[in-house]
Amino acid sequence: MxxxxxxxxxxxxxxxxxxxxxxxxxxxxxVGSPSQAREEARSGSAASVPGGRFSVATLNLRKGMRVPGMRHDIRQVIGGGASVVGFQERLFSRPALRASLPKSWTLLMPSGPTGTDDNPIAFDKDVWELEKTWSALLTGRTWRRQTGQTAHDQYGVVAVLRHRVNGHVIRAVSFHLPNHLHNRRTGGPNYANRAGVEAMWRMAARIRFLAQDARPSHQFVAMCDCNVTENRDTTDALVKGRITGPLQLETNYTGRKGGSGIDYVMGERDSAFGIDSYESYRRLVTDHPGIVATFTRRR
Structure with missing residues (x-):
């Protein structure tokens, strides 16, 4: 031997x-590194698929917020995994919002008439590649606010984004529906604000067009302050009947966690990716929760 x-x-x-x-x-x-093990534990079954998930957030900004407050709130939703954020009610300067974003992020805020910059979209350039963006007029005749003055035209910002890892393309839109829109007692429209209700119908028709006009391979994703409480939306005249139902959209409130609210992330169901879960961030400077919905590969 x-x-x-x-x-x-x-x-x-x-x-x-x-x-x-x-x-x-x-x-x-x-042997996998500790960081790989943590990522696999966090991501579950999707971790084995390159780019098997992504997260989208909606965040309504309070009027008059300064850079420190916006930076705090944005970091909260980005820390929750969001790589795309749809804002509503920006109502402050473009440089301030840009200064609130990380360096790898870009802000889509098309120039145009008053209102085109109310609902911008921001995204992480390391995760997404921009193919196209524009502002879409949702209604030229809108509602009267408490002051009795007619509000400006309402626009939604649209962005076509391609995921750099998995190639998945989304057509994302950020928008804001009228205030005082919902009669929570009846579950239907608040006809005391008839102008707002009719403006919502016009906006819903335009949103349906934006979704139906997208290429079949592009998933329609929307982020909004919809001003309608999800679990009390019981007729065909509001968000469920005019937007999510006809377009077959799932929302953060139909994910794995139940809930109710007025801030939605919506996603087209007939897609390779679907909403798997969501988180609601409430300890923010702004007066709305930040919603982060996670889309996971389904097929």
Whole structure:
């Protein structure tokens, strides 16, 4: 029999070391790193699929917010995994909102008449590639506010984004529906604000067009302050009957967690990705929760 000498043992250790270096150079590891293990535990079954998930947020900004407040709130929803954020009621300067975003993010705020910059979209350029963006007029005749003055025309910002890893394309739109729209007692429209209700109908028709006009391979995703409480929306005249129902959209409130509210992330059901879960961030400077909905690959 061959005896195992110290020389043979040293040679075996050297061979194992060389093999490990070769495997590392080829991008292969025998044992996952701690960071990989944490990511797999966090991502579940989708972790094995490159780009198997992404998260979208909606965040209504309070009028008069300064950079520190916006930065705090944005960091909360981005920390929740969001790589796309739809804002509503920006009502402050463009430079301030840009300054509130991380360096890898870009802000889509088309120039135009008053109102085109109320509902901008921001996204992480490391995650998404911009294919196209524009502002869509949702209604030219809108509702009267408490002051009795006619509000300006209402626009939604639209962005076509391609995921850099999995190639999935979304047509995202951020918009804001009229205030005092919902009669919570009846579950239907608040006809005391008839102008607002009719404006919502016009806006819903335009949103349906934006969704139906998208390419079949592009998933329609919407972020909104819809001003309608989800679990009391019981007729065909509001959000469920005019937007989510006809377009077959799922929302953060029909994900794995139940809930109710007026801030929605919506996603087209007939897509490779669907809303798997969501988180609601309430300890914010603004007066609305930030909603982060996570889309997971379904097929």
């Amino acid at each position: 061959l005896s195992v000498t110290p020389f043979h043992r040293a040679l075996a250790r050297l061979s194992a070391l060389v093999l490990s270096v070769v495997l590392l150079a080829a991008g292969t590891t025998l």
